[in-house]
Amino acid sequence: MASKEPGSYGEASIRVLKGLEPVKQRPGMYTRTDNPLHIIQEVLDNAADEALAGYGKKIKVVLHTDGSVSVEDDGRGIPFGLHPEEKAPVVELVFTRLHAGGKFDKGSGGAYSFSGGLHGVGVSVTNALSKRLEVTSYREGSVAQIAFAAGDVIEKLKVRPQESASASNGDGPRDRRQGTTVRAWPDAKYFESAALPIHELTHLLRSKAVLMPGVSVSLVVEKTKETQTWLYKGGLRDYLMQTLTGDPVIPLFDGSGHADKNADNFAEGEGADWCVAFTEDGQPVRESYVNLIPTSAGGTHDSGLRDGLFNAVKSFIDLHSLLPKGVKLLPEDVFARASYVLSAKVLDPQFQGQIKERLNSRDAVRLVSSFVRPAMELWLNQHVDYGKKLAELAIKAAQTRQRAGQKVEKRKGSGVAVLPGKLTDCESRDTAHNEVFLVEGDSAGGSAKMGRDKECQAILPLRGKVLNTWEVERDRLFANTEIHDISVAIGVDPHGPDDTPDLSGLRYGKICILSDADVDGSHIQVLLLTLFFRHFPKLIEAGNVYVAKPPLFRVDAPARGKKPASKVYALDEGELTAILDKLRKDGVREGAWSISRFKGLGEMSAEQLWETTLNPDTRRLLQVRLGRFDVQGTQGEITKLMGKGEAAARRELMELRADDVEVDI
Numbered sequence: 001m002a003s004k005e006p007g008s009y010g011e012a013s014i015r016v017l018k019g020l021e022p023v024k025q026r027p028g029m030y031t032r033t034d035n036p037l038h039i040i041q042e043v044l045d046n047a048a049d050e051a052l053a054g055y056g057k058k059i060k061v062v063l064h065t066d067g068s069v070s071v072e073d074d075g076r077g078i079p080f081g082l083h084p085e086e087k088a089p090v091v092e093l094v095f096t097r098l099h100a101g102g103k104f105d106k107g108s109g110g111a112y113s114f115s116g117g118l119h120g121v122g123v124s125v126t127n128a129l130s131k132r133l134e135v136t137s138y139r140e141g142s143v144a145q146i147a148f149a150a151g152d153v154i155e156k157l158k159v160r161p162q163e164s165a166s167a168s169n170g171d172g173p174r175d176r177r178q179g180t181t182v183r184a185w186p187d188a189k190y191f192e193s194a195a196l197p198i199h200e201l202t203h204l205l206r207s208k209a210v211l212m213p214g215v216s217v218s219l220v221v222e223k224t225k226e227t228q229t230w231l232y233k234g235g236l237r238d239y240l241m242q243t244l245t246g247d248p249v250i251p252l253f254d255g256s257g258h259a260d261k262n263a264d265n266f267a268e269g270e271g272a273d274w275c276v277a278f279t280e281d282g283q284p285v286r287e288s289y290v291n292l293i294p295t296s297a298g299g300t301h302d303s304g305l306r307d308g309l310f311n312a313v314k315s316f317i318d319l320h321s322l323l324p325k326g327v328k329l330l331p332e333d334v335f336a337r338a339s340y341v342l343s344a345k346v347l348d349p350q351f352q353g354q355i356k357e358r359l360n361s362r363d364a365v366r367l368v369s370s371f372v373r374p375a376m377e378l379w380l381n382q383h384v385d386y387g388k389k390l391a392e393l394a395i396k397a398a399q400t401r402q403r404a405g406q407k408v409e410k411r412k413g414s415g416v417a418v419l420p421g422k423l424t425d426c427e428s429r430d431t432a433h434n435e436v437f438l439v440e441g442d443s444a445g446g447s448a449k450m451g452r453d454k455e456c457q458a459i460l461p462l463r464g465k466v467l468n469t470w471e472v473e474r475d476r477l478f479a480n481t482e483i484h485d486i487s488v489a490i491g492v493d494p495h496g497p498d499d500t501p502d503l504s505g506l507r508y509g510k511i512c513i514l515s516d517a518d519v520d521g522s523h524i525q526v527l528l529l530t531l532f533f534r535h536f537p538k539l540i541e542a543g544n545v546y547v548a549k550p551p552l553f554r555v556d557a558p559a560r561g562k563k564p565a566s567k568v569y570a571l572d573e574g575e576l577t578a579i580l581d582k583l584r585k586d587g588v589r590e591g592a593w594s595i596s597r598f599k600g601l602g603e604m605s606a607e608q609l610w611e612t613t614l615n616p617d618t619r620r621l622l623q624v625r626l627g628r629f630d631v632q633g634t635q636g637e638i639t640k641l642m643g644k645g646e647a648a649a650r651r652e653l654m655e656l657r658a659d660d661v662e663v664d665i
Helices: 021-025 037-052 090-096 122-128 198-211 235-243 300-319 331-335 363-382 384-412 442-451 474-479 481-490 519-535 537-541 573-585 606-614 631-642 647-660
Strands: 058-063 069-073 130-139 142-149 152-161 179-186 216-221 226-230 253-258 271-278 286-290 338-345 435-440 457-462 510-514 545-548 553-557 566-570 594-597 621-623
Touching: 021 122, 037 058, 037 069, 037 122, 037 179, 037 198, 058 198, 090 122, 090 130, 090 142, 090 152, 122 130, 122 179, 198 216, 198 226, 198 235, 198 286, 235 271, 235 338, 253 363, 271 300, 271 363, 286 300, 300 331, 300 338, 300 363, 300 384, 331 384, 338 363, 363 384, 435 442, 435 481, 435 519, 442 457, 442 606, 457 481, 474 481, 510 519, 519 537, 519 545, 519 631, 553 573, 566 573
Parallel strands: 058 216, 286 338, 435 457, 435 510, 510 545
Antiparallel strands: 058 069, 069 179, 130 142, 130 179, 142 152, 216 226, 253 271, 271 338, 545 621, 553 566, 553 594
């Protein structure tokens, strides 16, 4: 056999990662790597799912002196019998196989109707990134124990009968009747810091107790011999009252709503619990959860709460004719001084990323709003005086916003350049609220103009591909019509990273790049990102530049059972595959659906473009920011990608790093 030459590429060059190797190779794809809290949270979430399903009342977390962490619950205990198909102990599969778990079987009759676990990935990631992990399961009168090291079994499963109180003769602790204990030693080599942030862990445990009234959650620190226990009976109201930094203007508004078995649009049990406070001062407190999982970046359930509150308050103001002439109320006027804790229950939640920081399920907007709005409207009309106080607070915020917009308009003066003729501007003058979409092509621009929110969304169509400006001198930029129009439309002149440009003329809080979901669209996106990073860096630094993500596919699904026919959009092939798998799981006959592929934005109707790309509640909008590089590092990388005479460097970069490409720059 010929020896393998250096740099050769052949069949032997292809590696197939098996078992938990993908997690060890790319841990950042599966968990947070700043510290091990998230891999411990995966175990904690499983214990919470048992309590959520009604099978546990106690959760105990112990920080041991040897650096390990154990999580103990009194749930049903992880099954440890042989899997009927895999012929291996179930507890071993759960901790050593990606996408193995009990959370896939949703709905009536499943082991978990509502849970935070979705993909069967969580605790196997914990196992992969731990030097050692021990599992003890108490179930059906037996005790099972198994141990792992770096994800591999090192002590095979041992099962023995549980010891009763009489068997132990009172000399030692008797076995619990049921439950699971997982003890993990996180491997420091996978994390920037091996230390658990105690403040974050404490907040996480406290919030679990809040969201599960009647469930006791405790933390034991062996080193200091301290024990904290949280048990809330008052739920969200007590928690928010203890957390608020300002005095509420009106009494707290709390409530809950869940779908029953006769609901047409939602599964039985789906819904939300909430508590909202309005204050005039202090930092707002905003926490949201989905199936007990904290969503620190919010998501569509937050949007549903916002939508329900706004429409209820607006309806009350309209009913009592409280809005002064010339004042237009916007959602942020009502929401600006709102503090809330929201706990949503969603049957099949779709999160952004494995660490589940943001909920992306589009139906969650309607789900939460449909319960919050009628409850809030009823409450306001039962407490008219409080309703008028809240209306006064919202109207005051709207007037302040509008005055600020007028001041900005006056500062612009009459010397501003004439706006581009092809710019379709918005009606509002509120910079923070306004958005401009830089759209690829006139045909797409036409759909966007018809589908947009005329109040706050502007459209600027671009013809063809924008000039590569990486090596263009600033004084030559305006020779290009497209770049001249972009600069004039946004109201900011080109500048460098060390300049202090005048941003008071900025006309839009969000500058959104909207191009086709194909190769040419990606090229245009890169050219525009190059323009902003090179010649408008302060806009990126201030968080004003975004990339809109239009879908590539549309799936038309037939009606099934009580569910009506529906349209589902997919960004790429991966999402399309996931959607089709879900339809098959729902019992839809193979091929009963139809798949449409958008060749470009111009093929999308105004309604489709609004629903998928322009609507703030359902769109995918990514903020452009610096990623793992600093400014100089990013400049070096973009020089390789966009600089003239850098073909060799580009090729080398693609060969070495093509698999590492990330969204943020």
